[in-house]
Amino acid sequence: MNCKEVKPELVAYLDGELEDPVRSQVEAHLQSCADCRAERDVLAATLKSVASLPATRPSPNLAEQFWARFQEARRRGFKAGFLALFKWPRPVWVGAAATACLLAAVLLALPRDRPADPAEKTIAGHMDLFADYEAIKNLDILEDLEYIQALDEV
Amino acid sequence: MLRVREGDEAAFRELFKRHAAALVGFVDRFFYNRAVSEEVVQEVFLKVYRARKKYQPKSKFTTWLYTIATRASLNELRRGVFKQKRRELGEGDGATPAVDDEVAGRRLRDRVAKILAGLPENQRAAFLLVRFGGRSYGEVAQILGLSESAVKSQIFRATDSVRRGLEEDGSGK
Numbered sequence: 494m495n496c497k498e499v500k501p502e503l504v505a506y507l508d509g510e511l512e513d514p515v516r517s518q519v520e521a522h523l524q525s526c527a528d529c530r531a532e533r534d535v536l537a538a539t540l541k542s543v544a545s546l547p548a549t550r551p552s553p554n555l556a557e558q559f560w561a562r563f564q565e566a567r568r569r570g571f572k573a574g575f576l577a578l579f580k581w582p583r584p585v586w587v588g589a590a591a592t593a594c595l596l597a598a599v600l601l602a603l604p605r606d607r608p609a610d611p612a613e614k615t616i617a618g619h620m621d622l623f624a625d626y627e628a629i630k631n632l633d634i635l636e637d638l639e640y641i642q643a644l645d646e647v
Numbered sequence: 648m649l650r651v652r653e654g655d656e657a658a659f660r661e662l663f664k665r666h667a668a669a670l671v672g673f674v675d676r677f678f679y680n681r682a683v684s685e686e687v688v689q690e691v692f693l694k695v696y697r698a699r700k701k702y703q704p705k706s707k708f709t710t711w712l713y714t715i716a717t718r719a720s721l722n723e724l725r726r727g728v729f730k731q732k733r734r735e736l737g738e739g740d741g742a743t744p745a746v747d748d749e750v751a752g753r754r755l756r757d758r759v760a761k762i763l764a765g766l767p768e769n770q771r772a773a774f775l776l777v778r779f780g781g782r783s784y785g786e787v788a789q790i791l792g793l794s795e796s797a798v799k800s801q802i803f804r805a806t807d808s809v810r811r812g813l814e815e816d817g818s819g820k
Contacts (some may be wrong), residue, residue: 499699504803508777510784518666539810546756549675551668551685559689563696571697 494518496529507540553590648708654701659699661690666709670716673780677720679760687723691716706789713780714790717772724768753811762812765807773798774805 494502499522505511506519523530650658667688675684691812694715702711765769769791776782776790784802788795 501800501803504806505784505799508784508802510799536806536810539813542755542813543759543809545752546759547752548779549681549684551671551688552681555667555671555685555688556663558685559667559692560660560687563693566693566696568774571693582692626767 494522496522496526499523499526499529500532503536504540507533507537513577648699648702648711649706651696652702654699659696662695662708666712667692669713669781673713673775674716674720676760677724677773679756682724687719687819688716690776691719694719707786710782710786710789713776713782713786717776717790721768721772758813758816759809762809763805767807770801770805770808771794773801774809777802 502511502515506516511519519563523533526586648664650660651662659678670688670691671681671684672771673699675681676688691712695712698715706801763774766774772791773787773793776787777784782790784795784798787793787802788798791798
C-alpha cells in the first residue's frame with residue numbers, strides 16, 4: 494500500500510476496525526513511512542481529545558418523568574407522543590401543502606409593481622380635501638350657488 | 648427485549664434503567680442541550696414500546712435502539728423544532744451541565760459541536776455513533792443503511808474535519 498491508500502484507513506486502524514490483510518498492510522506501511530506515522534499520531538490525538546469530552550448525565554428525575562409520560566401514553570393507547578405533536582397526519586399535510594401552493598400561485602400572479610390608477614393618484618395628491626368632505630360632497634350645488642343666491646333675491 | 652415484546656413491563660423498566668443514561672449521552676451530541684435530549688430519549692423509549700411487537704431478534708437490541716434514536720435525533724434536527732423547544736424548556740444558550748465544566752473543556756466541546764454541525768448528516772451520525780454511542784462500524788452500517796466501507800469513509804472524513812477544525816483554532820494537540 495502507498496501513502497494515498499493508507500491515509501483513509503488510519504482512523505479505522507486506530508479504531509481497531511481493520512481486518513487482515515489490510516491491517517497488516519497498513520502496519521507494514523507505517524513502519525516504513527514517517528509521514529503516515531505522523532498522520533496517525535495527529536488523528537490519534539484528535540480522537541483522544543474527542544473522547545475526553547465530558548458525557549452529559551441525565552437529570553435525576555428523568556426516570557420519574559418518563560414513567561409518568563409512559564402511563565399517560567398508555568392511557569391514550571400509545572397513539573400520540575410529545576414529538577407526535579409536530580407530526581401532522583398525512584391529510585393535514587396534504588391540505589396545508591395544497592393551500593400553500595394555491596396562496597403562492599395567487600401571490601405570484603399578482604403584479605408586483607402595477608402602474609398606479611390615475612384616479613387613485615389624483616386622490617392621493619389631494620388628501621387634504623377630505624378634511625372638507627362635507628362641503629365638497631355638495632360641490633354640484635355650489636356650482637349653482639350664484640343661481641341659488643339669485644333665487645333668494647327673487 | 649423478547650420479554651418486553653410479550654408485554655413484560657418489568658423487563659421494559661429494566662431496559663430503560665440500563666440504556667437511558669447512555670442514550671442521553673449519545674443524543675445530546677446532536678443537540679448539546681440536556682432538556683431537549685431527554686425529551687428525545689423519552690420519545691425513543693415510547694417508540695420502542697409501541698413497536699415492541701415488530702422487534703425481530705436478528706440484530707442486537709442496542710442496534711435497534713440506536714437506529715430509533717439516530718432517526719429521531721436527525722428528524723428533530725431537520726425540523727429545527729428543537730430550537731423552539733429549547734427556548735420553551737428554558738435552556739436557551741444550549742449549555743449542558745457537564746461533569747467538570749471547565750472552560751477549556753467547554754470550549755473544546757463547543758468547537759467540536761460546531762465542526763460536527765457543519766458535516767453532512769450521515770458523516771455526523773456515523774461519527775457520533777462510533778465516538779459517543781459506542782457502536783462498531785458494522786452496527787453503524789446497519790443503523791444508517793450503508794455499507795461498512797461507506798461507514799469507514801464517512802468516519803474518516805468526519806474525523807479529518809474535526810482534526811482540521813481543531814488545528815485551525817489551536818485546540819488540537
